[in-house]
Amino acid sequence: MPPIPSTPRVTEIPELDKTGSDTKSRYNFKEAEAKWQATWSDRRCFAVSEDEERPKYYVLEMFPYPSGRIHMGHVRNYTLGDLVARYKRARGYNVLHPMGWDAFGLPAENAAIANNVHPAQWTHDNIATMRAQLKTMGLSYDWDREIATCDADYYRHEQKMFLDFLEQGLAYRRESWVNWDPVEETVLANEQVIDGKGWRSGVEVEKRQLSQWFLRITAFSDELLADLGELDRWPDRVRLMQENWIGRSEGARMFFDLEAPDGAALERLEVYTTRHDTIFGATFCAIAANHPLAIGLAEKNPELAAFIAECNRLGTSEAAIETAEKLGFDTGVRARHPFMPGRTMPVFIANFVLMDYGTGAIFGCPGHDQRDLDFARKYGLDVIPVVAPADADAATFSIADEAFVDDGLMINSEFLDGLGIEDAKTEIAGRLEATGAGQRSINYRLRDWGVSRQRYWGCPIPIVYCDDCGMVPVAAEDLPVTLPTDADLDAPGNPLENHPTWKNVACPACGRDARRETDTFDTFFESSWYFARFCSPRADIAFDRAAVDYWLPVDQYIGGIEHAVLHLLYSRFFTRAMKQCGYIGIKEPFAGLLTQGMVCHETYKDEGGEWLLPDEVRRGADGKFVHAGTGRPATVGRSVKMSKSHKNVVDPESIIDAYGADTARLFMLSDSPPDRDLEWSDAGIDGAWRFTSRLWRMVTQPKTPFAADDEPSPASLAPEAEKANRAIHRTVAAVSLDLDRFRFNKAVARIRELVNLLDELDGDAIGVPWVLRQGFETVVRLIGPMMPHLAEELWSNLGHDILLADTPWPEIDEALLVEENVTVAVQVNGKLRGTLDLPKDSDNEAAQAAALVLDNVTKAVAGKPVRKVIVVPNRIINVVV
């Protein structure tokens, strides 16, 4: 067995001589995998076109960012996709299975700065490396359809789409907040902000307002929410996450009149709440730090301005804001209660109120919201309970450390007293609307999608700014707007903005000097429509309508759970926007979704606490881990997602080199269900290799020779042959069902069971050689989608001229699936006391009688009267005493 360089070993073992005398009895995967990859490629097996005669099936794996080399997550993702693609092909579908590159992005710019290489060069080099790596996996892609999003031939179409969106009112420009690094003079991604500081500059990040492009995803809020119900082949949890992300809530907007301490006139304050029933428990109002009222008050109040500046240091990420200590600043302004003319309450600026949600202002009801309660306790504000449990005494009910958020009856609320929460909401909403002090309102958490990035390596936004004409779209015939190749990425600021000439352009409308938009698109832009481009990747327009109409939607989309919300929601929005602009006819891009788990591995550290690669660690003679180089002790940490930062990575290339692609693929499919995390282990890959060589040996060097290819089925079979024959058909049925339901690990287990059973079948009983041929041909066909090279090799070895890739899935003889006998469990008081082998669908009374006379049953019953016997036919008999 080949060595594996990254494997910790108990002892050092010399490398086996692969060309030695036992070559004949070993599977030479290197030769076989290269041979079959060449064959598939030469015969253009996986090139497809529209074919109205056959049902179509579009399998798509999330395309990779070309980061340099493929990692195990890719191997898992593409193994899953290839299994589905090959399986559906075998089942007669016309399968579209393309691959491409999500090629714009930040890492290319970072690499450019770090290694002085142009982002385009870096990206194309990486693509070449990764394409070659993927090809060694034997994936059934139609490589003719390969696309890279950084090619102008790709992004020119999205520039056109953007202009169409603009015309439809789906794109617009407004001010919005960003993380600003004052040293680099650039906007930072949330991941580039570490502890509130820029990752490279180390200086404190500021929130700053920039004019940015937005896509109006909120125009589809309701539709995106409602149509989740139709996505019945999506995981529930993803639909739930999207539902929560969209965050539809029914509440009310209401106005509070304001009183400034200096008597100045102030506009009334509009708040949004979903708990308008608790209005009589309101004891303060709070507004966002960037609320217009806050900004206005700050002009005359330096202390308040300082507090706002403090809030702005928090960064823009919701996690940062939510986990920060809740702080408030009393503005001195008082808000008048809308239903109690005499009552006023303080208006705070609070760092947990978000300008982007609702109206950027809330009223606080400490009795019935934990965050409000914490805030009230901190700033010494009143707590008035207005909802009490139905069985509580309204007069004495009070709130201590915990807000009461459950259902109950209204108290201390004048005309609402005694009502339930829902009735109180209705009553309040009615009164608000009657007096003009507010109205019912549906609110969404979902915000419009900001697509402007102040970066070089992205798609240019095709807009020109003219002093006379204002904002002017680039004319369609002038597309694409391409990137300059000579931008300076090392200087602070936006590279396109800094470029000496690129932005200077004649106004498309009046011809006078004007300036290009120097922002580029968010890279989610490209990945929001690539699935459709694959239908006609070389078309002159974005999509050949006949092609997208034939292939879309994607029947099965496969990728990481980390994309559950953003990428998938943006793609759903984009599809609707493209439909509105007449590009395509569908609104949901992905009919089926499979979200795979991560590939994890143990972590290792040396004595100094530095991370170690698995390669750098081995097991000493005492079983403890040591540094392979120094022999110093190493510690093993728990298993986490493989990542460069934890150094717990295993390089797929070395695995494929040592074990072959099929063995790596088998391991990816065995054991763990696709949607769960997978634990990489050296023992696991060894086990997969053992199966590979064992199956190869069993087929190429059978103990009992198989019947000839064309031998007709015998008139009768010996009992063991009959039993095996039934098992073959049962396995085909079960594996098919497992594959349909993405239970790939179970499918592998069942195939192994069948192989074990066939291994035990030998001798010269009637039908044995015939069943062995049926059995192994079936096994080879069943593993075809999982281990395509080995399967192709064995299929050829079994005497077939037609490629397995062109061979249909095995047929089932339904008659052989019918069981004659079943094993029924017998319990006494729910505890297993024995089993009975009974003819299937036996009479209940007979089964019960047989159960009651079992030795262990009579012993357990011990003469006590039988109170009841529960018989579940073909399953269980429970005797209750």
Added chain:
RNA sequence: GCCCAGGUGGCGGAAUUGGUAGACGCGCAGGUUUCAGGUACCUGUGGCCGCAAGGUCGUGGAAGUUCGAGUCUUCUCCUGGGCACCA
């Protein structure tokens, strides 16, 4: 902090969806073949008691529903993913 998952032998996992817990694989132990083993094959393998037959406990923890709970309900602990400029 908010949202979403997941906790089953030494390990990855299976359990016909409320009906025999531990399929299949890994690991481990004993054996056979072999000059040799990181090979191949055979046997065993959840804990505890027992020579055995068998008994008993057992699905993160606590309670509940049920003839019967890994599966349903409530509470609780732990681990992971996402949180809008990483992709």
